[in-house]
Amino acid sequence: DAMVIQNPRYQVTQFGKPVTLSCSQTLNHNVMYWYQQKSSQAPKLLFHYYDKDFNNEADTPDNFQSRRPNTSFCFLDIRSPGLGDAAMYLCATSSEAGVLDTQYFGPGTRLTVL
Amino acid sequence: GDSVVQTEGQVLPSEGDSLIVNCSYETTQYPSLFWYVQYPGEGPQLHLKAMKANDKGRNKGFEAMYRKETTSFHLEKDSVQESDSAVYFCALTSGTYKYIFGTGTRLKVLA
Numbered sequence: 001d002a003m004v005i006q007n008p009r010y011q012v013t014q015f016g017k018p019v020t021l022s023c024s025q026t027l028n029h030n031v032m033y034w035y036q037q038k039s040s041q042a043p044k045l046l047f048h049y050y051d052k053d054f055n056n057e058a059d060t061p062d063n064f065q066s067r068r069p070n071t072s073f074c075f076l077d078i079r080s081p082g083l084g085d086a087a088m089y090l091c092a093t094s095s096e097a098g099v100l101d102t103q104y105f106g107p108g109t110r111l112t113v114l
Numbered sequence: 115g116d117s118v119v120q121t122e123g124q125v126l127p128s129e130g131d132s133l134i135v136n137c138s139y140e141t142t143q144y145p146s147l148f149w150y151v152q153y154p155g156e157g158p159q160l161h162l163k164a165m166k167a168n169d170k171g172r173n174k175g176f177e178a179m180y181r182k183e184t185t186s187f188h189l190e191k192d193s194v195q196e197s198d199s200a201v202y203f204c205a206l207t208s209g210t211y212k213y214i215f216g217t218g219t220r221l222k223v224l225a
Contacts (some may be wrong), residue, residue: 090157
């Protein structure tokens with residue numbers, strides 16, 4: 001009964017080669033998030049969607065883009081990955097109805113850049 | 115803006131020791147407070163939460179009291195076990211759909 005699913009769990013790409021990470025959710029939550037987490041650090045918010053309304057963090061590089069074609073799916077596109085983009089990428093969801101309630105995370109995608 | 119400060123770095127209690135991991139927060143709003151736990155290679159998962167002042171979150175012997183007067187949400191356990199070893203994040207949300215995380219505390223319980 002997985003609730004937030006991320007594919008793939010591990011992704012290897014080459015320097016400069018575009019990559020797309022996927023997230024799907026079975027919770028029917030309005031809000032979906034993408035975080036970047038580097039070793040021994042807290043998750044860093046890249047952007048979030050409220051329904052189809054996209055909200056970018058001011059310090060998120062232009063290299064990172066996102067798409068949300070429907071409620072269940074969200075994609076993270078890294079247009080030209082650099083070595084510094086190697087990290088765990090976490091997708092999360094929360095509910096509009098419970099605006100102060102829990103955020104649910106997926107298991108993450110570990111991105112390696114060669 | 116909102117912020118969360120928690121015990122930095124690593125904590126190394128022995129099995130059976132008591133534990134306190136400090137968490138203090140700053141916000142002008144009325145937040146909900148969370149402790150998330152993260153095991154190696156996995157995403158953070160909710161450990162416990164408190165939605166309003168004087169609520170106490172509980173899970174697997176851990177407790178945290180939402181104290182508005184001291185703006186704190188310290189994580190406590192009377193007797194830790196090796197299986198409690200993980201990274202713990204204190205977090206808040208104050209209704210903007212953003213969640214603010216502390217830097218994380220690595221708990222390694224020694225056998």
